Amino acid sequence: MHIVLDRGPGGAVVATEFDADGGALGSTELAASALPAFVREREAAHPRWVWSSTARWYPELLAAGVRVRRCVDLVLCHRILRASLLTAGTELARASDGPWDRLAAAVTAPASADAPPALFDVVADSADEPDAVSEFSRQQAAVAASVQPGRIRLLVAAESAGALIAEEMRFAGMPWRADVHDRVLTEALGPRVPHGRRPAKLEAMAEQVRELLGAPALNVDSQPELLAALRRAGLDVQSTRKWELRDLNHPVIAPLLEYKARSRLLTANGWAWLDSWVRDGRFHPDYVVGGVVTGRWATSGGGALQLPKNIRRAVVADAGWKLVVADAAQLEPRVLAGLAGDQGMADAGRGRDLYDSVVRAGVVASRHEAKVAMLGAMYGATTGDSARLKPRLARAFPRALALVDGAAAQGERGEQVMSRLGRTSPLPAGSWREVQERASQPNASAADERRARAQSRDWGRFTRNFVVQASAAEWALCWMAEVRLRLAELGSGRFDDSPHLVFFLHDEIMVHTPEAFAADVERIVRRAALDAGRLLFGEFPVDFPVTVAVVDSYADAK
DNA sequence: ACTGTGTGCGCG
DNA sequence: AAAGCGCGCACACAGT
Numbered sequence: 001m002h003i004v005l006d007r008g009p010g011g012a013v014v015a016t017e018f019d020a021d022g023g024a025l026g027s028t029e030l031a032a033s034a035l036p037a038f039v040r041e042r043e044a045a046h047p048r049w050v051w052s053s054t055a056r057w058y059p060e061l062l063a064a065g066v067r068v069r070r071c072v073d074l075v076l077c078h079r080i081l082r083a084s085l086l087t088a089g090t091e092l093a094r095a096s097d098g099p100w101d102r103l104a105a106a107v108t109a110p111a112s113a114d115a116p117p118a119l120f121d122v123v124a125d126s127a128d129e130p131d132a133v134s135e136f137s138r139q140q141a142a143v144a145a146s147v148q149p150g151r152i153r154l155l156v157a158a159e160s161a162g163a164l165i166a167e168e169m170r171f172a173g174m175p176w177r178a179d180v181h182d183r184v185l186t187e188a189l190g191p192r193v194p195h196g197r198r199p200a201k202l203e204a205m206a207e208q209v210r211e212l213l214g215a216p217a218l219n220v221d222s223q224p225e226l227l228a229a230l231r232r233a234g235l236d237v238q239s240t241r242k243w244e245l246r247d248l249n250h251p252v253i254a255p256l257l258e259y260k261a262r263s264r265l266l267t268a269n270g271w272a273w274l275d276s277w278v279r280d281g282r283f284h285p286d287y288v289v290g291g292v293v294t295g296r297w298a299t300s301g302g303g304a305l306q307l308p309k310n311i312r313r314a315v316v317a318d319a320g321w322k323l324v325v326a327d328a329a330q331l332e333p334r335v336l337a338g339l340a341g342d343q344g345m346a347d348a349g350r351g352r353d354l355y356d357s358v359v360r361a362g363v364v365a366s367r368h369e370a371k372v373a374m375l376g377a378m379y380g381a382t383t384g385d386s387a388r389l390k391p392r393l394a395r396a397f398p399r400a401l402a403l404v405d406g407a408a409a410q411g412e413r414g415e416q417v418m419s420r421l422g423r424t425s426p427l428p429a430g431s432w433r434e435v436q437e438r439a440s441q442p443n444a445s446a447a448d449e450r451r452a453r454a455q456s457r458d459w460g461r462f463t464r465n466f467v468v469q470a471s472a473a474e475w476a477l478c479w480m481a482e483v484r485l486r487l488a489e490l491g492s493g494r495f496d497d498s499p500h501l502v503f504f505l506h507d508e509i510m511v512h513t514p515e516a517f518a519a520d521v522e523r524i525v526r527r528a529a530l531d532a533g534r535l536l537f538g539e540f541p542v543d544f545p546v547t548v549a550v551v552d553s554y555a556d557a558k
Numbered sequence: 559a560c561t562g563t564g565t566g567c568g569c570g
Numbered sequence: 571a572a573a574g575c576g577c578g579c580a581c582a583c584a585g586t
Contacts, residue, residue, distance in 0.1 A: 222582060223565055241566065243572055264567065267580050292576060296570085303578060306569040332570095372571095379574035386574065465575040469570095506570045506576095 002072070003042060004050040005035075005057060006132045013038075016133050017047075022140070036064035043068055050074065050136050052129055053107055054163035054289075062171040067493055069485065073163040074135050076290055077156040079104045081142045086152045086422035090142040099130040148422065154535060155421035158474060159290060161481035165501055166287035166297065168484075172495040173282025174304075174315060174502040175323075175512055181274055181314035188262050192271050202266060205259040212252040220259060268303065269311050277302040283315075287504075294470040295423050295477075296506060305505055315510075315554035322518045324499075324511040325557035326525040326548045328479070330354040331507040333374050333400075334544055335472045338537035339420055340403035344396065346542040363396045364389055378404055378468050380461035404464050411463025412456045419470035420536050428459050471536070472507065475544070478535045480509055482528035490517050490524075510554070522548050 002018045011032045017025040030038055039049070039061055050072040051057040061068070078100045081087045139156075146152045186192065190200035198206065206220045215229040226240050233252065237244055242260060245253055277283055283302065291298025299305050317323045328334075333354055337345035348357035355370035364370050369385065373393050376386025377400075394401040407417045414433060417425045432455060438444060439452030484501060491498025491514070499513030499521050513521045526546055533544040549557040 219582090224582085239565080241572090247571095260566085264580090268568065268578095294576065296576065298577060300578085303568080306567090306578060308568055376574060379576095381574040384571075384573055461574065462576090469576060472570095508570080 001045060001047040002050050002136070003047045004133050004136055007129045015042075036061055036066045039068065040066045046070070048072055050132060052103065052132055054160070054167055055107060058164065058167040059171065062167065065494070067168070067488075068164065069488065070157075071160050071164055072136065072139075072156070073160045073289075074132055074139065075100065075104045075107050076159045076163055077139055078135065079290065080156055080159060080423060081139055081152070083426070084146075084152060084155075084422045084424045085416060085418055086146045086148050086424075087142045090145045092138045092142040100135055103130070146422075151420070152422045154478075155419075155423060155474065158421070158477040158481055159295070161484065162289045162297070162477045165480055165484055165504070166289050168495075169501055169503065170284050170287060172500055172502060172512075173280075173284045174510070175318055175321075176278045176281060176283040177314050177316045178274055178278055178281070180316060181269075181278070181311060182271070184311055184313060185265070185270060185274075189266055189270075195272050199266070202259070202262055205255055205262065208255045209252055209259055212255065220256075221263070265308070265310065268306075269308060273303075281318075292473075293426060294466055295419065295473040296469065297504065304503070309555075312554040312557075317512060317552050320515055322513055322515050322550050322552065323502075323554060323557070324513055324518060324521045324525065324548060324550050325554065326509050326511075326522075326529075326546045327558075328476070328507040328529065329545050329547055331475065331544070332378060332468050332472050334542055335420075335475055335536075336378065336400050336403065336468050337397075338533070338540055338542040339467065339471055340397075340399040341540055342397050342399040342403075345400045346540070348397075349545075350541075350543050351545075358393075358396070361396060363392050377401060378465060380404075380408060380457075380464045382457075404468065407467045408460035408464035410460075411466075412460035414456075414459070415463075417463045417467050419467060419474055421471070421474045423470045423474070425463050425466045425470075432459065475532050475536055476504075476507055478532035479528050479544075480504060482531045483509065483511070483525055486524045486528065487511065487521065490520055518550050522550060 001020055004016045004018070006014045006016070008014045008029060013030045013032055013035050014027055015030060015038065016027045019025055028038070043066070046069050048070040049068050051074065053075045054071060054073045058068075078092075081090070081092055082101070084093075087093050143149055143153050143156070182192070189202050193199050209220050210216055210218045213229045213233050215232070218229050219225050223240055227237065230237050230240070230252075233250065235248055235250055237248070242257055245257060277285060283304070285302030285304030286300045287304065288298040288300050291300070297305070315323070330349065330353070333345070334349050336342070337349060348354055348361065353367075355367045355374070358364060358370035358374070359367055364373060369389060372386045373389035376384075377390055377393055381387045381390070390401070410417050411425070414428055414436065416427060435452050435455055439448045480501065487499050487501070497514065499511050499517045501509060502512045503510035509525070511521050511525070525548055529544045529546045533542060551557050
């Protein structure tokens, strides 16, 4: 059963209900204020709520204490279905850009701190929002006409579940102890000072660097000034990057690297960050579902996907609660094994660390080499250890390597590639084609050809990685969606007394749970990983083990 | 005063 | 070790 929500005149809501066969059951017109009660009442029958955008509709429901199990996020699904090769040729895909494309672009645009989300610029008046009922039927027709309806149906369901989770995580927030964070900052930097000034300890380090370089007026934060000062001091460096500086033998290096690390802490996750993103003991980041081409999530504020390890100490469970932190081990190579149907690679990952097995099988000498070689194969390394070890990997896992090499070759030709469930890579830009075109002319110069070849390889590395990263993102969405539904059965479903997801980081999730439920949560998280593997790869026997830590602080999870 | 680009570094 | 994928953010700096 589906219930489609549309905006009517004057902020009213029109709810149109459909039975399981798609037959219309009629419409109800509601005042906006009556929506939460309506949703709460109908939710008992577990319908799938269909709305323009979860980011737009769900927050007010959550604020009213209403959660839903399932939805269709039309904007997110529109984007997938328009681009997917599995639905190419459908009416939805062939139409020229319309209001849903403009909405889709707005939803995934980064929101700036002082401007409201762009969504509301595009749809200035909510009554202007395009018609959800007709869009929903176009989307259903596209899915039905797909060459593989099962896959694309699962993808849009998973994406929509992700949208619900993102809003719920933002609403509930991740437990964050501002006092612990402040202590970390004060220890590292000195007492808090107004924004824009350097705290005492940091300033002392800057002064030390200036002295050791004999450059009293140096602004340590200025890359050009610092580079010049390092060279004047006799250091042969091309940049001020830490891995170039690290191996130099000069007394300024240690204090300089220390300064850079602490300065980074101040600017990226200092007191200003704390003021902006943490309130009432919770961190509320803005997730952008599908914000990355591969289907990974992005953030448009708060930098939740880049939380440095050194401040994870501030993530602490409430009294009487625990954090269950779960991480999918070697997710991308396992996904690759599934994609390629590479039995040998799947066997290597069975019941143990995949990289250890690669060593045990005599393919490479150390776990580190195994990891570097595997990542290099998936990223398209061309130099270094990683490229050198690739032939050995190819002998051990021919199908897996053939799959990524094939994806790279397609990209080099300017073709699109697909994830397991049908998310499709973008076409290269027009300028890319022009460069290829020029190089194929009879009068093309050697420089033209070199440029075309380099650009072609670049795009090949992108599509090579796309198939793996995008499929891994799908696995993670399925995993998390399954976890969410099962968690909802554990308690009341309220965020103040029941286990719920509070964080997601590509291949890692965190559940904040009353202590009494922690063991159940752990079981659910492991079980859901099995289910996700089956959803993506059916009976092909590839394992997806997860490491689970039940902790008080995120810092203790690894 | 604003905007766009380069650099550097955090995460997977 | 620092190159092979995907990101966001902050700052300095140069252009307007």
